[in-house]
Amino acid sequence: MQKFFKIKSGDEDVVLPEPKRVGSVSIEEAIESRRSVRTFEKKPVTIEELSQILWAGQGEINEAGKRTAPSAGATYPIELYVVVANVNGLKQGIYYYNYEANSLKILKKGKFARQIRKAALDQESVENASLNIIVSAQFSRTESRYGSRAKRYVFMECGHVGQNIQLQATAIGLGSVIVGAFRDDEIKEAIGIKEDVLYVIPVGRYKSG
Ligand SMILES: Cc1cc2nc3c(=O)[nH]c(=O)nc-3n(C[C@H](O)[C@H](O)[C@H](O)COP(=O)(O)O)c2cc1C
Numbered sequence: 001m002q003k004f005f006k007i008k009s010g011d012e013d014v015v016l017p018e019p020k021r022v023g024s025v026s027i028e029e030a031i032e033s034r035r036s037v038r039t040f041e042k043k044p045v046t047i048e049e050l051s052q053i054l055w056a057g058q059g060e061i062n063e064a065g066k067r068t069a070p071s072a073g074a075t076y077p078i079e080l081y082v083v084v085a086n087v088n089g090l091k092q093g094i095y096y097y098n099y100e101a102n103s104l105k106i107l108k109k110g111k112f113a114r115q116i117r118k119a120a121l122d123q124e125s126v127e128n129a130s131l132n133i134i135v136s137a138q139f140s141r142t143e144s145r146y147g148s149r150a151k152r153y154v155f156m157e158c159g160h161v162g163q164n165i166q167l168q169a170t171a172i173g174l175g176s177v178i179v180g181a182f183r184d185d186e187i188k189e190a191i192g193i194k195e196d197v198l199y200v201i202p203v204g205r206y207k208s209g
Contacts, residue, residue, distance in 0.1 A: 013103040014090065017048045019055035025171040034166050037175025038125035040204030045130040047089035049172055051102070053203065054080060056168030057133065057161045060099045067099065069160040072153035075142040078135060078161050081191050085113045086130040086204075094191055112190055119186030120200055125177055129202030134187065135161055136195045158198040165201055175206035 058080050059068045067076060080097040082104065084090050092111050095104035117127035126132055135158055142150035142157075162178050169176040179200040187197045 013098065013101070013105050014047075014095070015101070015103045016051035016054070018102070019052050019059060023171050027167070030167045030171040034170040035175075036177040037204075037206045038123075038177050038202075040125070040128045040130065040175060040202070040206055042086070042128075043130070043205045044086045044088045045174065045204060047087060049174060050082065050084075050087055050090070050131065052172055053133070053165050053168050053174070053176075054082070054097045054099075055102075057135070057165040058097065058099050059102070069157065069164050071157055072142055072150070073145050075145055075150075077137045077139060077141045077150075077154050078157055079138065079195065080161075081107070081134040081136065081193070083112050083116055083132040083134065083191075085111065085132075107192055115190045116187065116200065119190060120179055120182040123179060123181070125202045126179065126200060128204065130204040131202075133165060133199075133201040133203060134191055134197055135199035135201065136191075136193060136197045138195050155198070162199050162201060165203075169203055173205075173208075174203055176201055176203045 056068055058078055061068055082095045082097060084092055084095060091109060093109040094107045094112055096107055098105055113127045116132055117123060120126045137154045137158060139150060139154050142154050146153060166176050182200055184197055
C-alpha cells in the first residue's frame, strides 16, 4: 500500500509502524464479538497495535486527505490523543496523533492514568487500561460550513470514530470500552487542550472466554 503521509515528523515525534490493511478477523466477526471490556491484564499493548487502532479511528487513507471515518463535508473536526501507561516502545505520557505523518507528538511526559480516572468519575477501567484514547472535537471546523447543524454532525462523527476504534481493537484481540461519563474541564486540563473532549476510550489486553 502506497503511503500518502504529507507532513514530516519532528525530531521528537515517534513515527508509528505502518498500519496493516489485511487482518485475520472478518468485519462480521468483529461486529459480533465486540463487547465493552472494563477489566484489563497488566500486559503491554504493542506500538503496532496502537498504530492500528489510531489508523482505524482517524488515519489518512488517500491523497485527497480522506480518512478512515466519514466526516460531514470532509471538515474533519475530530482529533485523537493517547494517554500511554503501558505500551511497548513508548514512554508514559500524553501524545497527539498526527494522522498526516502517521506519528505521535509527545505533549507531556509521565503518568496520567490516575488523573484521567478521577476525571472520569473514578472509573477503574481508565486507570487499569494500557492506554486511553481521548477523542476531542474542534466544532468550529464543521460550524464554519454547516452553522448550527454542525453540532449534531460532530457528535455523529465521534460515534463513527469510536466504533471504528472498538471494532479494530476487537479484530486484533484487544479490549476497549467507550467512556462518556467524565468531567470535561478536568480531562481538558489533564491533556492540556482547549477543544471539547467527547470520548475517553480505555484499551488493553484481557482474558477472553
Ligand atoms: C455514548 C456512550 C457512553 C458510554 N459511557 C460509558 C461509561 O462512561 N462507562 C462505561 O463503563 N461504559 C460506557 N459506555 C458503554 C456502555 O455501557 C455499553 O456499550 C453498553 O452497556 C452495551 O454493552 P456492549 O458495549 O458490551 O455491547 C458508553 C457507551 C456509549 C455509547
